[in-house]
Amino acid sequence: MKPRALQLELTFGRSESEMLRLLRREGASRLEGVAFRRNRSTIWSLTQNGRVLNLHEGYRGAPLSVVRAFVAIANHGHRSSGRYREACRVVRSWPGIDHALGRLRAHSTSRRRPRPVPCQGTPQERIRVRALYRRLNGTRFEDRLPTDIPIRISRRMKTRLGHMAPEGTSRNPTVGEIALNRMLFRGGNEAALEETLLHEMAHVAAYLFDGDSGHGPAWKTWALRAGCGPTPCIAIPVRA
Ligand SMILES: [Zn+2]
The missing domain is CATH 3.30.2010 (Zincin-like)
Incomplete structure (x- = not known):
């Protein structure tokens, strides 16, 4: 292919x-x-x-x-x-506008409906993504992010590579999950997997510490600090 x-x-x-x-x-x-x-x-x-x-x-x-x-x-x-x-x-x-609208919808409904979709990754993929999360939390976020955020691997994502589901309230924000497109786990996509996870972890930080669930200044600051490139748009080809 x-x-x-x-x-x-x-x-x-x-x-x-x-x-x-x-x-x-x-x-x-x-x-x-x-x-x-x-x-x-x-x-x-x-x-x-x-x-x-x-x-x-x-x-x-x-x-x-x-x-x-x-x-x-x-x-x-x-x-x-x-x-x-x-x-x-x-x-x-x-697709970017669906991403933004999807995030708003997730924000407004997440407290009422728990997410029923199960993780579709293999046990090895789950171990691998947890280890990557732990390493990036230590090297890029000074271990400030929660260690137990659910990470779900999805076969059904079509246009997106990942998302972060904000939950809770503005006084007590929590993260429902990080979801990652299963395509990222194929051979040759290692850099894209790391970049996507960093992108979503920056969303976690921006939401938990700054109450910002979009791609605004808080997310931008965390993304830059975590080492996402300084250019406005990075296109990462993904092997399907
Ligand atoms: Zn995003």
Whole structure:
């Protein structure tokens, strides 16, 4: 089988003014403002006669292809045009936004429903991931993360490599689980497994110590401290 390019994106969020500058540079000349929102259902909207673009905060780290689709949306705000419909499809189908929305959903429902999905890794894979977690906790997080966070290996993840499920309350935050795509355990994916686990461990730290469950400044600080690269997006090819 040929290696399939599943991408792990370590997204370091843009500010609203950075996003506005980028959109204008790419041709959205009518835009005068960008506002990031944390809405559960509306992922974007144009207001004030097409001059302000409201974006779900999941788009802070969107790649250039998605940013350009928003340029098309801002410039062709006529629902009948093919360019506009194609741009809508592009921004809706970007996996990063599902990641962000999924995290919000997990956050709102996790206290009521325990996760019924069992771990699908082999005993060896479970031992290996626990050892990796222990080592990274010591070398990258000064052993500050809990040692007993459930780590689940999933066969069913399609577009994502991993996630962290925040639970509890803002006063008493806990972590339900870290889940990892089973594809990461295949030969040749060792670096991607470590990078993905670090990404999720940075989510654990940002949530437990700073109450932040997204890819905001707290996550970014922990990710940088743990040794994730300084570039905004790291694409890691994963062997399928
Ligand atoms: Zn993440």
